Amino acid sequence: MFRATRSMIGLAGLVLALAGLSAPQAAADPLRGTGPRTAAVQHDEAVYVVQERADGTVYTAIYEPAAGVTPDELRASLRRQGIRGVQDAGATARADLGTLGCSPTVGTASALCGAKWTYGAYNDPQVYFLDHTSDSWPVSDAQVDWYQAPGIDAYYRWYTGGCPSGRHCVHTYNGNYGTDWYGQTSYTTSGGYFVDGSVVVRLNDQVTPNTYSARRSVACHEMGHALGLDHNGSTNSCMSVPEFPQHPSSDDFSVLNLLYPKAGT
Numbered sequence: 001m002f003r004a005t006r007s008m009i010g011l012a013g014l015v016l017a018l019a020g021l022s023a024p025q026a027a028a029d030p031l032r033g034t035g036p037r038t039a040a041v042q043h044d045e046a047v048y049v050v051q052e053r054a055d056g057t058v059y060t061a062i063y064e065p066a067a068g069v070t071p072d073e074l075r076a077s078l079r080r081q082g083i084r085g086v087q088d089a090g091a092t093a094r095a096d097l098g099t100l101g102c103s104p105t106v107g108t109a110s111a112l113c114g115a116k117w118t119y120g121a122y123n124d125p126q127v128y129f130l131d132h133t134s135d136s137w138p139v140s141d142a143q144v145d146w147y148q149a150p151g152i153d154a155y156y157r158w159y160t161g162g163c164p165s166g167r168h169c170v171h172t173y174n175g176n177y178g179t180d181w182y183g184q185t186s187y188t189t190s191g192g193y194f195v196d197g198s199v200v201v202r203l204n205d206q207v208t209p210n211t212y213s214a215r216r217s218v219a220c221h222e223m224g225h226a227l228g229l230d231h232n233g234s235t236n237s238c239m240s241v242p243e244f245p246q247h248p249s250s251d252d253f254s255v256l257n258l259l260y261p262k263a264g265t
């Protein structure tokens with residue numbers, strides 16, 4: 001997989017070179033744009049919404065700010081829309097962790113706080129990405145990357161196929177969701193586990209450049225959240241912010257391997 005990753009990066013560089021684009025990497029990054037946000041963006045710049053509900057479940061949504069939108073601007077916009085539970089800067093997925101952890105971590109990669117899949121009848125959690133998106137979003141290609149991850153089995157299915165019995169499903173949509181964010185993953189947890197049917201990925205047509213690399217990066221990123229990963233400070237992971245790399249990193253895979261030890265071992 002990493003051979004493929006490197007060759008694809010090399011190919012992208014070759015294409016840029018042939019196009020006469022010798023500018024710094026940032027200029028070649030469609031997600032960084034030309035707005036004021038020129039520095040590399042760290043993981044805590046995503047915005048988390050956490051709503052603890054009366055029935056004991058917790059709703060969480062993770063938003064990746066679009067280029068030119070600061071996290072504070074995104075927070076203010078979400079609050080203006082009446083969304084409760086917008087977390088302040090530096091907060092991760094859960095303000096109130098209780099006995100639930102945010103581990104494991106490997107390198108700069110880490111699991112979401114208190115949010116993972118159950119195994120059901122299988123040795124590894126079985127997660128199907130149900131694809132409702134249009135052709136411009138390479139959800140199936142991104143799934144191929146995540147399928148390589150140990151510990152969890154990530155499958156692809158066109159949405160009309162429905163959710164296979166006994167498996168987990170993540171509905172994956174695209175649409176015009178405004179100008180604040182590239183992608184969003186939302187989910188409800190109960191006792192630290194994802195509630196079936198509640199995990200949803202939204203990919204924003206309105207601000208994500210309509211290029212394969214940009215859309216694969218955002219798809220890879222949000223699908224990683226849906227498997228239980230938080231952000232990664234590594235520049236070679238699609239879980240970093242901004243989501244320039246198109247692929248997961250070996251640290252992402254290591255976290256998943258630790259998060260989901262094989263049942264019965």
Ligand SMILES: [Zn+2]
Nearest residue numbers: 046062064231
């Ligand atoms: Zn994110």
